[in-house]
Amino acid sequence: MNDGIEKTSTQAAPNTTEQPIYVNESADLSKLYSMGFGFIFFIVLMVSIYFAKSILLPIIASTFIALLCSPVVNYLVKIGLPRLIGVLAVIFVIVGLIFGGLNLLSGPAQEWWIKLPTLVKDVSQEITTAANNTSFNSAANQAIVNDSNVGEFKSDTMVSLVKSIAMATPTMLTQFMMALFMAYFMLSYGRSLFTGLLMQFDSFENKRKTVELVRTIQHDLSRYIGTVTLINILLGVVVGIVFSILGVDDPFLWGALAGIMNFAPYLGPLISMICFAVVTYVQFDSMSYAFIVISIYLFINMLESQFVTPTLLGKSFNLNPLIIFMWLILWGWLWGSMGMLIGVPLLVCVSTVLERLEIFGRIHLILKER
Helix, strand or coil, X not given: CHHHHHHHHHCCCCCCCCCCCCCCHHHHHHHHHHHHHXXXXXXXXXXXXHHCHHHHHHHHHHHHHHHHHHHHHHHHHHCCCCHHHHHHHHHHHHHHHHHHHHHHHHHHHHHHHHHHHHHHHHHHHHHHHHHHCCCCCCHHHHHHHHHCCHHHHXXXXXXXXXXXXXXHHHHHHHHHHHHHHHHHHHHHHHHHHHHHHHCCCCCHHHHHHHHHXXXXXXXXHHHHHHHHHHXXXXXXXXXXXXXXXXXXXXXXXXHHHHHHHCCCCCHHHHHHHHHHHHHHHHHHCCHXXXXXXXXXXXXXXXXXXXXXXXXXXXXXHCECHHHHHHHHHHHHHHHHHHHHXXXXXXXXXXXXXXXXXXXXXXXXXXXXXX
16 A cells, blocks of 8 residues: 555656746847947938038949959059059040040930920920810819919929039039049059058958958959949940831930939839830820830840849849839939949948958848848
8 A cells, every 4th residue: 555655656747837938138128229229320321421422422433433443454464564554544445435425425415405495395285285185174173284384384494404404514523533533543552552451450360351351342343333334335235226226316325324224223224214205205296106115125124134134143143122222212312313323333332241241140131132
């Protein structure tokens, strides 16, 4: 009997008392504080960038020019040409190509600039006629159209457009010349400056990581900028040839516009499509033909964006389209059209830095498309 009692006591029910689970509240609070400080730092940085546009824009543009030209300069140095002579030769070639292209396109551009008031007037009349002929037209709507002073609006719009362009042109030319001068000094004396910066590190490991990071950024950005520039030039040539076959006036002017606007993905082609629709509609007075022209342009752009560019760049530059779109809107708000043009190269640079610097963890994966 004692044995049965002992067996019963040894087979007692296990202890089902659960241990309390404690949440590390201090870690969560530290994460919240870090996110809050990060958000404040981001706001301060954006405000600083907004007001420092006139200074930062030439610096960033010159950096991109230097990265684009550095492989050519290095090749000229490798075959025995002095570095300063090679840099000057590359800069002069760039200036010659730019001014040569402007000289070829200035004539058609001036003609369209002269036609612009008439073009706006014709389009406004067509829109007014279409609005008056709709089935939703009523006396109230007609009174709104009559009281809206459309002619005064068009005149004020044209005057403000001319004033804004006239005021922005000297600034853009000055910034372009500053970017070229800074690119010259970066290509000529950038290596000695970088060597001096490396001397500030005591650890060899830090020097090695810094050199690898700079080389990776230079390689990725020069590859991206060079490849995208070549693709956009070819896109502009193809669009010009196709528009010439379709009978569009000044086809290579619109090809140049398509190539330049393609530096800003999604938003740039949309702006080009609207311009091409207006131009072809005014020229041919046919909505169906304008639709055919923009459909062909969209087909060419889809081939470029979905097949040509991903094939040449590879998956390393495969960024999330939503991130690209939001990034372009941000830089367009900060710096206007120039911000949209340099937005994607900046995003590539940010992605490369985040991927190489381990202190940010895996945050670079947010920018990638999977």
